[in-house]
Amino acid sequence: MAIPGAIPLPDNTDFTRQSFQVPGTKRPGQTAHYRNAFFGFVDINTPGVFTTLPEVFDAGYSIAKDKSFLGHRPVLSKNPLTHARHYVWQTYAEVDERRRHIGSAVHKLFENGTVGGGEYPTVGLWSLNRPEWVLIDLALNAYGKVGVSLYDTFGDQTPFSIDHAHLTLIFTSSDHLTTLLKAAPRHPHLKLIVVIDELEPETKRFAAAWSQTQGVKLQELSELEEFGKKYRCNVIIPSANDIATICYTSICTPSGVLLTHGSLAVATQSNLYGYSIGADERVTLLSYLPLAHIYERINQTVVIALGGAIGFFTGDPLRLLEDAQILKPNYFPSVPRVLNRIYQAATVAGNVPGLKGAIFRRAVQAKLDNLRATGAITHPLWDRLVFKKIQAVLGGNIKLVVSGSAPISAEVLDFLRIALSCRILEGETFRLSCDSTSGGTVGPPQPAAELKLVDVPSMNYTAEDRPFPRGEICCRGSCNFIQYYKEVDEKNTKEAVDAEGWIHTGDIGEIDDHGRFRIIDRVKNIMKLSQGEYVALEKIENIYSRIPAVMQVFVHGDSLKSYLVGVIVPDPVAFAAFASRILKRTVDAADTQAMNEFCGDPRIVDSLLKELNAVTANGLKGFEQLKRIHLSLDPFSVAENTLTPTLKMRRRDAYNKYKTALDALYELPDPPHSESASSKL
Structure with a gap:
């Protein structure tokens, strides 16, 4: 142990x-x-390391049996949607009881042949992050079943995963029930759908009748738990080599990654070396990154191993900061796109004219100098006068931020270290x-x-x-x-894996x-330009995305051309300020019609491209810089399948979204190499 x-x-x-x-x-x-x-x-053979996921839970249970574990903000009203200003918690002991009931029920269903029949005893999980997601996953870990996480958006991966993993049982939130029932005839092996939420009586009657016509049984989670109480059995201890989950990639052509109990347990153990939040301070994590991705899964198993608490966001990205301010987490795993936005918002808010802006710039420089000279991330004066407001955005209690999933610039990391006054680490967990x-x-x-x-x-x-x-x-x-x-x-x-295991x-x-x-x-994402130069598209996007005026950027190259073009989705507030400066009149960011017109104004497009390339001149070679851009206020998103759930660009889909505009940029005469030309659209 x-x-x-x-x-x-x-x-x-x-x-x-x-x-x-x-x-x-x-x-x-x-x-x-x-x-x-x-x-x-x-x-896996080192004495004292975790070897299975139930061992990880047992460690957390032994530390924090009667302490808070899984928390959420209850819904007070559905119209308008209103959440409580507090979190409601389940303890480790309460979760232990529920995972045993759910696990016993699922085990019995496989045992009596209600579900099953594939190579592995696979069970699907289709929901946004919420306490029940973790509860069900813990139950599957403890009873020898293989969890298959489905990305919350119904993209190409979801139907592929249902068939590829031979899912006969799927746990789902109520918002996916209609989609799943519609799709059921295309997945004849699907036998049982368990709805995580409690359905309204009329909705439940309708859904039950519909499911019968589709040849699928329907249950609520509470009913399954009652079934599990009746057939309760002991935890089925897995071995380190047993498959714990099939994790599907979020790329255009999905593949199922087989992960064992041992690999996940050792990854958890490895993250505990050198882990530090604060002396005698309990870990509290805000869960908003997709649990279908291994990055968030390992972050959570680390918290569980330490007997920490996991508070879940409401599911609405626009309420994420509100969730953080209520939960006050001290551990904030994130991704570069989120951290870049925090960096941009903080620098835009601070870099203002007059005394306020001068104080902000002086405070930033003083703390950066101190960080680089001594490693210190706090300052008695500047934290109180300047950075306290920035820290309050994430609840004011952050001690550790981890950036994963993609590279992030040292400039952004160092700024966030001194602005949030916390450790910020980078790496793929x-x-x-x-x-x-x-x-x-x-x-x-x-x-x-x-x-x-x-x-x-x-x-x-x-x-x-x-x-x-x-x-x-x-x-x-x-x-x-x-x-x-x-x-x-x-x-x-x-x-991906060579003969020696690398x-x-x-x-x-x-x-x-x-x-x-x-x-x-x-x-x-490397491509070669016509003159033979290789360019790394992700790296270029990462550099442009650090600029406050840029909310999103997609860089596109054609191997028959000698230069790059791209789509810039500007930050509305920063773009309105920029347009005001160029047009010498006040522009309101809320004026959607005017803002869309400005996206096609050659004066604004030319000026913005020139400014962007001036900022990136030290970080990019000439052939790596954008020579033409198309501006749009229609962002890339997970819902439309142009971003993965971890907010990476899905290049093929992003290109298809703006294919007409990007192709038109290349149809124009080649721009002079000495200066940037812009979209004439």
């Missing part, structure tokens, strides 16, 4: 040596293998480090992973580069996934002289 709790850094830690090279592992075309220098290497002592790095490998860099000749990155080796980051360890599901995905498995991450990294890794580029 693992010892619960976080594992602090050793005394007298030497931060100049954060990872070490494993002797005898250097080969041509790649670096040596690097391991964590603080804690050494940890795997499931693979790489989540600790760093320098802005822009992801620190050393996690204890459960070893890393190496492999040459990428097409991008001129090699292990022999100076001053630091560079290449694609490859990862190996007990926390890795084992393979993609089914024979049809063997090709994907071979591309995952090729697609991230380009370098290793500095302290043994810290820095993500500097991406292998994926």
Whole structure:
């Protein structure tokens, strides 16, 4: 049994040596293998580590049996939708009882043949983040079932996953019930739908009658729990090698990733090394990133292992800050697109004319100088005068922010460190480090992973580069996934995991002289311009997205052209201020008709592009800068399938949305290389 709790850094830690090279592992075309220098290497066989997910829950239960665990804001009114200004909580003990009832019921249904018949005892979960999602997942973990998380939007992945994973039982929220019943004839193996919510009597009668015509049984979660009480049985202890979940990727061609209890448990354990919120302070996390993605799942298992509390957002992104201000979390896992927006909002609010703006700029510079000189993130004067309001946006109690899923700039990270006065770490929780002592790095490998860099000749990155080796980051360890599901995905498995067990991450990294890794580029989403230059589209988007006027950006390239074009979705308030300056008259951001007209005004488009490229001149080469742009106030979104649930751009769908405008930009005469031209649309 693992010892619960976080594992602090050793005394007298030497931060100049954060990872070490494993002797005898250097080969041509790649670096040596690097391991964590603080804690050494940890795997499934290391004494005292978690080996299954029920062990993780048991650790949290032993710490916080009667303390709050899963919380939500109750709905007070549906019309208009109104939520309580407080959270209602279930304790670890209450969740334990409910997971046993749900798990016993599901086990009995598989046992008596009501559901099942696939290669694995798979169970679908289709809902936004909420307490019941975690409750059901804990039940599946404890009773030997394989959870399959479905992304909340009904994109291509959902019907694919239902068939691919042979789902005969799906738990769903009521908002998906109609869609699922309509789709049932296309999934004849689907036998039972369990609705998480309590349905209105009339709705329940109608849905039950409809489900019968579709050959599917329908139950509410409360009814299933009562069934489980009747057939309650003991927890079925899994082994480390048992499959715990099939996690489907959110890319255009979905694939099911097989994850074992051991890989998830060791990933959880690995994140506990060096984890710190504060002395004797209980961890509280705000859950809003999709639980269908492994990033949020591991963040939550870490909180569970520590006996912490998880408060769920209302489901409405527009209420996210309100949720944070009520919950007052101290742990805030996030993604670059969210953190960039916080950065943009803070800098726009602070950089104003007059004394207020001067004080803000002085406070920022003073704290940045102090951060870089001493590592300090607090200041007795400037925190009270300037940054307290920024900190209050997320509840005023944030101690740890983790940025994952995609790279984020060192500039943004350092600003947020001094503005929020908290530790901000970067890295992919499931693979790489989540600790760093320098802005822009992801620190050393996690204890459960070893890393190496492999040459990428097409991008001129090699292990022999100076001053630091560079290449694609490859990862190996007990926390890795084992393979993609089914024979049809063997090709994907071979591309992602090589014969020696190394995952090729697609991230380009370098290793500095302290043994810290820095993500500097991406292998994926690389395209070649007509003159032979390679460009990394994601990297370029990330740089443009740091500009306050830019809410979203999509960069597009054509291999028959020598330059890039793009779509800019401007921030309405910043765009109105910009248009006011160009047109020399006041522009109201709420005037939708005028704002849309400005998006096609050549004076504004030209001026904005010129300003954007002036800001990015130091970070991008000339051929990497946008030469023409199309402006639109219609943002990319998860609902329309142009963003993944983790807010990454779905490139094919994003291009299709603006295909006419982007193609038209390339139909214009080539722009002069010495200056930027704009959309004439």
